[in-house]
Amino acid sequence: MTEQTTQNHSATPRTALLLGPAFVAAIAYVDPGNVAANITAGAKYGYLLVWVLVAANIVAVMIQYQSAKLGVVTGRTLPQTLGSALPGRRTRLAFWAQAELVAAATDLAEIIGGAIALKLLFGLPLPLGGLIVGVVSMILLATADGRRQRQFETIIVGLLAVIVIGFLTGLVVNPPDVGGLLNGMIPRLQGSETVLLAASMLGATVMPHAVYMHSSLVIDRHGIDNDPGRIRTLLRATRYDVIIALAIAGTVNVALLVLAATSLYGRAGTDSIEGAHAAVSDALGPVVAALFAIGLLASGIASTSVGSYAGGAIMSGLLRRRIPMLVRRAITMIPALVVLLIGVEPTMALVVSQAVLSLGIPFALIPLRRFTADPKRMGEFADSWPLRWGSLAAAVVIVALNLVLIGLTISGALS
Incomplete structure (x- = not known):
């Protein structure tokens, strides 16, 4: 047991x-991919897809709580649990490859979004802006270790406040x-493009x-503790933590769509972030437009740092290998910089990247609900039946939406 865990166990702190x-x-949940998907949805279809964001945020609260609960109760991360459960090295490699693809799509959106923000604020070329966002995220990641976890959280929360205001x-x-x-x-869709947008918003x-x-x-943050009383305290705090944090993120997402609508x-x-920024400036004034761009920049910097943190956890858990966080950051920013250098339309790249994320959701969600519902693994803290059925319904809807998205994509490519 770590020293931090022992201290936390001996003096039960307040939930806050x-x-x-x-x-x-x-x-x-408030990265530049959200901005692109939500702004596009609101500008093109008005309030039509608000229900997608509300439903997705409810699902997100449930899933994030299950993930956190797995860590609190078992002392093992979801990737570690998967790494132990998957049969054979090839299977683990394949699962890791799709998870890394999802992480790469995330990084693409975040660096591109930050680069767009720097272009809007200072007129910097997109490749240079992407490089600056990557370097700043490296500096931020230097605080993301176990000894300075609170410092990392404080910086991230500060950036979240900037995002909310912006x-x-x-x-x-x-x-x-x-x-x-x-x-x-009212749940409804209008044609194949709204399906793509809904999948992007979900992703x-x-x-x-x-x-x-x-x-x-x-x-x-909390260390590992097998004491049931301590686990109950942490789970109670985790419920508050998830509900409050994702309520804020959900409000920002809905606000983006509603602002566009x-x-x-x-x-x-x-239909592009730059165009949306110009329209915001025209409709609401340069101050609001500048705050919008600042929020986008904070979103890019914060989310790309968090994405690199996640990539490290995925590799460590599934492959039992770890590379230095800053080395990972340097490697994973390359695809985004290449996209910016070759001149791919950035907003469309953001929307497509979010659709790729949607394809990766079932691979995380289905095993997670299986693990957290297992009494042998979770003991008395196994999921209750409402949570089991709720997560099953979410998984079915997400998989169905992904299948429709794949069908539409193939149909569009063949036509």
Whole structure:
């Protein structure tokens, strides 16, 4: 047992002092991919897809709690548990490969988003902006070790506050139509493009790397303890942590879509973040537009750091190998810089990356619900039947949506 764990066990702190890991995980839910998917959805279809974000956030609360609970109860991360459960090295390698692909898609969105923000704020070329975001994230990752976990969490929470202010200001200046917002809560789609957007929004909201990572975050923060009383205390704190953090992230996501539906709907050129920024400036003024860009920059820097943290946890758990975090950061930023250098349209790259994330969700969700429902593994803390059925329903809907997305993608490629 670590010294930190012993200290926490001997003096049970107030619940508020145990909060933090979910706020780090929540950064994954407000990354630049969310901005692209939600702005595109609101600008093109108004309030139509608000229900997707609300449903996705409810699913996210459930899944993140299950991931954190696995770490608290068993003292093992989800990737470690998978690494032990999967048969054979080849199977572990294949599973790791798809998880790393998901992490790469995440990194693509985050660096591109930060680069766009620097271009909007300072006129920097996208490749240079991407490089700056990568370097700044390296500096931030230097605080992401077990001895300075609280420091890392504090920085991330500060960046989350910047994101919230940057993305909510527009709604204060131009409040939404309440009737339209309520109408957007009725589940429906309109054509194949809304399916792609819904999958992108789902992938941007329920993020696989955050599911893998949360079990690692709680262990790094709280240590490992087998005392049932201590576990109950941590699980109670974890519920508050997840609900509060993801309520904030969910509010930001809905605000982005509603901002676009309220201020950008029907405007030409709003199918890109740069166009949306210009439209925001035109409709709401340069101050709101600048705050929007600052929020986007904070989102890119924070989320790319969290993504690298998640990638390290995935590799360590599945392959039992660990490479220095800064080396990983240097390697994983290369694909995003290549995309920026060859001139791929950045907003479309963001939307597509979020669809790729959606394809990776079942690989994290299905094993997770199996592990947390297993009394042999979880003991008295195994999932209750409402959580089991709720996570099963989420898995079925996500897999079905992914199958439709794949079919539409293949059909579009052949036509």
